[in-house]
Amino acid sequence: MAAPHELDRYRDFLARTQGLSFTDYEALWRWSISELDAFWLSLWDFFELHSDTPFGDALSEDRMPGARWFAGATLNHAAQVLRHADAAAAAGRPAILWATEAMLARGERAELSWPELRAQVGALAASLQRLGVQRGDRVVAYLPNIPHTVVAFLACASLGAIWSVCSPDMGPVAVLDRFRQIEPKVLIAVDGYTYAGQAVDRMDTLAAVLGQLPSVEHVLLLPWLDAGVDEQRLAAPLRPAYRFDALAGGDEHLDPLPLPFEHPLWIVYSSGTTGLPKPIVHGHGGIVLEALKLQVLHGDLRPEDRFHWYSSTGWIMWNCQVNALLAGASICLFDGSPGGPREAPDWGTLWRFAALTRASFVGAGAAFYASCLKAGVRPQQQGDLSALRGVGSTGSPLADECYDWIWQQLPAVDGAPIWISCIAGGTDFAGAFLGGLPGAPVRRGQMQCRCLGAAVQAYGEPDAQGRGQVLLDEVGELVCTRPMPSMPLRFWNDPGDRRYRESYFDMYRGPNGEGIWRHGDWLRITPEGGAIIYGRSDATINRHGIRMGTAELYRAVEALPEVLDSLVVDLEYLGRESYMPLFVVLREGLALDAALQQRLRQAIREALSARHVPNEVFQVSAIPRTLSGKKMELPVKKLLLGAAADTVFKRDAMANASCLAWFEDFAARRAERAAH
Secondary structure (H helix, E strand, C coil), rough: CCCCHHHHHHHHHHHHHHHHHHHHHHHHHHHHHHHHHHHHHHHHHHHCCCCCCCCCCCEECCCCCCCEECCEECCCCCHHHCCCHHHHHHCCCHHHHHHHHHHHHCCEEECCCHHHHHHHHHHHHHHHHHHHCCCCCCCECCCCCCCHHHHHHHHHHHCEEEEEECCCCCHHHHHHHHHHCCCCCCEEEEEEECCCEEEEEEHHHHHHHHHHCCCCEEEECCCCCCCCCHHHCCCCCCCCCEEEEHCCCCCCCCCCCCCECCCEEEEEEEEECCCCEEEEEEHHHHHHHHHHHHHHHHHCCCCCCCECCCCCCCCCHHHHHHHHHHHHEEEEEEEEECCCCCCCCCCHHHHHHHHHCCCCEEEEEEHHHHHHHHHHCHHHHCCCCCCEEEEEECCCCCCHHHHHHHHHHHHEEEEECEEEEECEECCCCCEEEEEEECCCCCCCCCCCEECCCCCEEEEECCCCCCCCCCCCCCCCCEEEEECCCCCCCCCCCHHHHHHHHHHHCCEECCCCCCCCCEEEEEEEEECCCCCEEEEEECEEECCCEEEHHHHHHHHHHHHCCCCEEEEEEEEECEEEEEEEEEEEEEECCCCCCCHHHHHHHHHHHHHHHHHHHCCEEECCCHHHEEEEECHHHHHHHHHHHCHHHHHHHHHHCCCCCHHHHHHHHHHHHHHHHHCC
């Protein structure tokens, strides 16, 4: 007999402790978004969280932005993780199971026990404290998806330092665009990484990054490619380098410090269409509550589970995977390519890893499942997947044929097709607006529900007062009308919260003028209570679940002397992979030949990542711009998605309306090809 779902346990808890009962999930959801104080307090009690100081209400200031949560409460994310160590160790459960590409090729994996995790976190925290790291200092990392990165994050959290990480496949431009904004005191980095069978040395990149980060006082180097690498290559006056493993293996230990509920935990980055990436600050308490709600109630995560979500450290899903430790579960980390070596693609890689670690839940971006389907992968031929009881997907819509492939290719659970939990949320609040509903029907193309505590609606176009009409079974803007504890505390170095407000609260207002969060996704709420995401409603690039602002790509492309101007759009279609064309204006007399195309692609790959290389590059005479000189990314995107030009372009508000003819013809040719 199957164990009861965690959501059922929560409903029983509400009935037992508060006398609350609900006829169905919809009724529970409506209570959770109307009685915010009671709902979030109930989660605190259900998950048995502890505060070292007394507090009263969950929500003392109900406004958005600027809600005040759990005023007076103290806790620490790392302490909430490590409180499970003794019970998990007694039950023989590891904290982390992991493998690299080379280890997996040998059929090997490694474990980090809960006592080892606690000891390494405590030792590294004590070492960082000796180096002068204090509450509020920023510690940044250039690390892959390995246990050392988890240890480093938890050590920073335990001190009250603020964590921020970039994946080592990100180029120096993207790294500096992020880290320069927050002026870190310490940098933790690997000397290189391996991906798709290729070893990539990063020592020169690190030296270049350090040369433009004068705030860094100490470097912690983790030899990953070369055990004998000389850390003094990164040393400079007043900026010595240390071996990471020596500091994490010390004898002195520091316990996590109690911190205010809203003390900053980490800074993550979500890019808009202009300017530098947005440095988003989240708090300890909000992340703990949102993570437990999402992972346990909507993900049905239990302490005995082994949770794997394939991710790089540059994607918010890395943070979400680490947060599974908050529930006392084991996490399974794979460092490498999900598609195997470049010269011999192998989309069975992650399934072998799942079998080797006895994973009970596997998650990935939707494109991964599409790649498996196209490659004809048969997961159950890769190993024993009988422990698997759930599959997750995010980053873009999961195609109907991928649902069928998962159901056909993965083992049934208790006689029923395996549960598919598709989620949609964002880096912006490190959570999900839409998610899984354990035990409920799964419909192709739909997420099962709006998450508890998330007052999500689809809104039509705003009126003159900024008010939007609620749409049912129609596509509209995804909005959230009530605050959530994991929404950003602020953006780093954002005087008056100007950029924060412009990013989410510039379109809609509530009936009393209050803020309404606009997320930037097209959404349809279905009559069954499910939800469908149709892609981004703004011009942010969302490649394989990792968002990158167009401004970052332009800086890389337009640095080439041949390029005068450029425009990129990411076209996301429901159930199909995204298509990202790049349009460039070249200097007089130049043509877009193969050599220049290669240079453009290489510039993007080096400055950003391979994920952000466009599908195709086209030479155009001009880029559509407004009279004020802004690139018209969103109108071009809508045109290429099928909208009529006159409905998305205001020609009299353009500086160069004559250039639209080329784009209209391009859109027509694409539509004709799609029709055939």
